[in-house]
Amino acid sequence: MRLLRFLFWSAFALACAPIMILSGVALYLSPALPDVETLRDVELQTPLRIYSTDNRLIAEFGEMRRFPISYDQVPGDFVHALLAAEDDNFLNHHGVDPMGLLRAASELLQTGHIQTGGSTITMQVAKNYFLSSDRVFSRKLNEILLALQIERNLDKHEIFELYVNKIYLGNRAYGIEAAAQVYYGKSINELPLADLAMIAGLPKAPSRYNPIANPERTKVRRDWILDRMLTLGYIDEDSYREAVNTPITARNHGANPEMEAPYIAEMARLEMVERFGDKAYTQGFNVYTTVDSRLQDMANKAVRDGLQEYDVRHGYRGPEARNPDITLEQGLELLKGYKSLGGLEPALVAAVNSENVEIRLRRDQQGVINWDDMKWARPYLSANGMGPRPGKPMDVLQPGDIIRVSRIEDDNWRLAQVPEAQSALVVLGPQDGAIKALIGGFSFLQSNYNRATQARRQPGSSFKPFLYCAALDKGYTPASLVNDAPLIFVDDYLDSIWRPKNSGGDFLGPIRLREALYRSRNLVSIRLMQDLGVDNALSYIERFGFERKDLPRNLSASLGTSELTPLQIAQGYATFANGGYAVKPYLIDRIENRYGQLIDYSKPPVTPELTEQQQARLNAYVERQGSGISEQPTEAERVVDERTIYQLNSMLRDVVRRGTAVRARALNRNDLAGKTGTTNDQKDAWFSGFNPDLVATVWVGFDQPSTLGRREFGGTAALPIWMNFMGAALEGVPDREPRMPRGLVTARIDPTTGRSASPGTDGAFMEIFKQEDAPPPYSELEMGGYDSGGAVTPLELF
Structure with a gap:
């Protein structure tokens, strides 16, 4: 009996020992374990996404691509596929599968190496959210304990949801929705069974089973999962056969931007990083900009077409590479190193015929350039000269050349070249300063410098x-x-003389201010600044949004020698377009978190014209944030008398009707106004123009300032880009001529004297005056009217 008792208690002790050891380990490790309740509020790292105002994706920033989804959004076939691949007993165990652990221990004893971890989906959730990936026993014990706690606190659906949103699936894709977007360009609930099984096979080894790098190995893994699904009764025989016979079609779909606005994306990214730091890339912010995708597309096309037209006017600089002895195969291999830039595709010249050139593009696509589409290519000699006109294709290209082409239609292409000149276009909404479109150069890939x-x-x-x-x-x-x-200015200290002159070198004598503006007379501008005083003039000009430090304190400032950005110039012109109010350009309209909740929104000062619309917008945003307080819009500050603005706009419309921007009459609109600009030696060409709805500024020049050519001015290089944009943007939009404010009157003027015209005066016309500045009628002039009646004599500067 004593022996039996000894054997019984010994067996009992042996049986209890593992339990006591495990309990001791659990008691030792448990205090250091994290609280699994935090999983209910976990914030998954999600990238920053930038959108247009009409909800089109512009760009995505962040190391991880992730689109968290709920369990209800996961297709049933994917649930079954993942269970078949990872944990077919998931719905039955309590976080740990003893048989799986025993199987893993047996493999370790037999091989001396860890083959599988025996982890359940719950254990993988514990590891992914709380632990490292180190293969040590302490981590495995913590994983088991955490899995047991997770199962006690969360249901199976919550655990599954945590798992599928966290796992890495290759190509920067984290979570199954991101994987579906990356590999197929679709949502997970749009994929067929075969593709769902492929994604379900990725968690085991994303690099080994990557469908882009290893499609054969991926298919083996996918088909094994489908076989398991059939065995477990998740699918029938017909579904299995159809799925295993489906080829692997995955390819990298990248971030799938829905519009091209890389300069806008970079501006928004920088602003978000400035506001939120590195969290901008991980918190899943969705940023909605003020950019209109339709206007942005038009801006892209206008700038690129304008720069290519400039290039055609100055000749062909030759192919990007010339390889006369290269084989077709070698040429195609070289072609892979060239990227598309600004819509211009790299191409290899395969053959040169008498009337056309045969080309090969990337992916070995074939095409043809007909003679009519390349005969423009006179050799470039300088900005002011070209060589003789070519007579046949061989005069321009040779087999083996790597060139640039733009598509005409189907397989027909036009010879092109990447412009060396650059351009920028800024489009603002004048009533609030919203940036409607912006392009900072020919191609962001060519240069991310935002001009x-x-x-x-x-x-x-x-x-x-x-x-x-x-x-x-x-x-x-x-x-x-x-x-x-x-005029001649002598600097006694520098022993220098400044003799400013007009563009054409001529002088017109006494000229009315209106005509001086639309003819862009430099000497008139200098005399105006002399009379106003440099400091007084610059102080006044600051009200358009310029900083005093950017404005040179001398008379040359009257000719535009300040160094300013196109965005600054557009901001100033917005005050002309909106009737005299100061607005500030802004890009971000609102910021939402990953759940679509409103985080912040812009509150720009707006003109009275936009107050009602802004009030409705702010009310909607306040309501979304759950606040019962209605936010009031801020009215923009009036910085110029509306009568002054009306007079100036009338003069700027004459720039279009009869002045340096007369080409813009081709748009057949009466509400366009603007001004050209050209610097010394034609190094910079500008046009800024507007109507009451849009302000657009265009700059053209070289990054390293040099002449655009002696025939290139604001009206020839920049204005055509502006016209192409505004013509498309305002197509079908009725003219909106501004209403004349109170306090203005019109009077019939003698074009020679600028005073009231006598009856029968040739060329007399109606001019706009402020009431206090209006000249007396001609009948009063005969009686010495300038000295009586209170009317202010118009200033005359000689």
């Missing part, structure tokens, strides 16, 4: 309207006479 916001260049005569506005506000009228005559 719209970073390039400080002299605006030339496009700056003059700000000075003219100051003059009109200080007593000048559109009919005031100013002498367009030579």
Whole structure:
């Protein structure tokens, strides 16, 4: 009996020992374990996404691509596929599968190496969210304990949801929805059984079973999962046969931007990082910009077409590479190293015929360039000269050349070249400063330097309207006479002489202010600044949004020698377009978190015209945030008398009707106004113009300033880009001529004297005056009217 008792208690002790050891380990490890309740509020790392105002994806930033989804959004076939691949007993165990652990222990004893971990889906959730991937026993014990706790606190659906949103599946894809987007460009619930099984096979080894790098190995893994699904009764025989016979079609779909606006994306990214730091890339912010995708597409096309037209005017610089002895196969291999830039595709010249050129594009696509589409290619000699016209294709290209082409239709292409000149286009909504479109160069891949916001260049005569506005506000009228005559300035300290001149080198003598603006007379601008005083003029010009430090304190500022960005110039012109209010450009309209909840929204000052619309917008945002307080819009500050603005806009419309921008009459609109600008030696060409709905500024030049060519001016290089954009943007939109404010009157003026015209005066016309500045009627002039009646004599500067 004593022996039996000994054997019984010994057996009992042996049986209890593992339990006591495990209990001791659990008691030792448990205090250091994290609280699994935090899984209910877990924030998965999700990238930053930038959208247009009409909800089109512009860009995505972040190391991890992730689109968290709920369990209800996961297709049933995928649930079964993942269970078949990872844990077919998931719905029955309590976090740990003893048989799986025993199987893993047996493999370790037999091989001396860890083959599988015996982990359940719950254990993998514990590891993915709380633990490292180190293969040590302490981590496995913690994993088991955490899995047991997770099962006690969360249901199976919550655990499954945590798992499928966290796992890495290759190609920056984290979670099954991101994997579906990356490999198929679709949502997970749009995929057929075969593709769902493929994704279910990735968690085991994303690099080994990557469908892009290893499609054969991926198919083996996928078919094994389908066989398991059939065995477990998840699918029938017909579904199995159809799925295993489906080829692997996965390819990298990248971030799938829905529109091209890389400069906008970078501006938004920088602003988000400035506000949120590195969290901007991981918190799943969705940023909705003010950019209109339709206008952005038009801006892209206008800039690229304009730069290519400039290139055609100056000749062909030759192929990007010339390889006369290369084979077709070698040429195609070389072609892989070239990227598409600004819509221009790299191509290999395969054969040169008498009337056309045969080309090969990337992916061995074939095409043809007909003679009519390449005969423009006179050799480039300099900005001011070209070689003789080519007579046949062989005069331009040779087999083995790597060139650039633009598509015409089907397999027909046009010879092109990547422009060396650059351009920027900024489009603003004048009522609130919203950036509607922006392009900072020909191609972001070619150069991510944003010329719209970073390039400080002299605006030339496009700056003059700000000075003219100051003059009109200080007593000048559109009919005031100013002498367009030579001036000489001597600097006694520098022993230098400045002799400013007009663009054509001529002088017109006394000229009305209106005509001086649309003819862009430099000497008139200098005399105006002399009369106003440099400091007074610059102080006035600051109200358009310019900083005093950017404005040179000398008379040359009147000719646009300040170094300013296109965005700054567009901001100033917005005040002309909106009737005299100061608005500030802004890009981000609102920011939402990953759940679509509103985090922040912009509150720009707006003009009275937009107040009602802004009120409705703010009310909607306040309501979304759950606040019962209705936010009031801020009215923009009026910085210029509306009567002054009306006079100036009338003068700027004459720039289009009869001045340096007369080409814009081809748009057949009466509500367009603007000003050209060209700097010395034609290094910078500008046009800024507007109607009441849109302001657009265009700059053209070289990054390293050099002449665009002696025939290139604001009206030839920049204006066509502006016209192409505004013509498309305003197509079908009725004219909106501004309403004349109170306090203005019109009077019939003698074009020679700028004073009231006598009956029968040739060329007399109606001019706009402020009531206090209006000239007396001609009948009063005969009685000495300028000295009586209280009317202010128009200033005349000689």
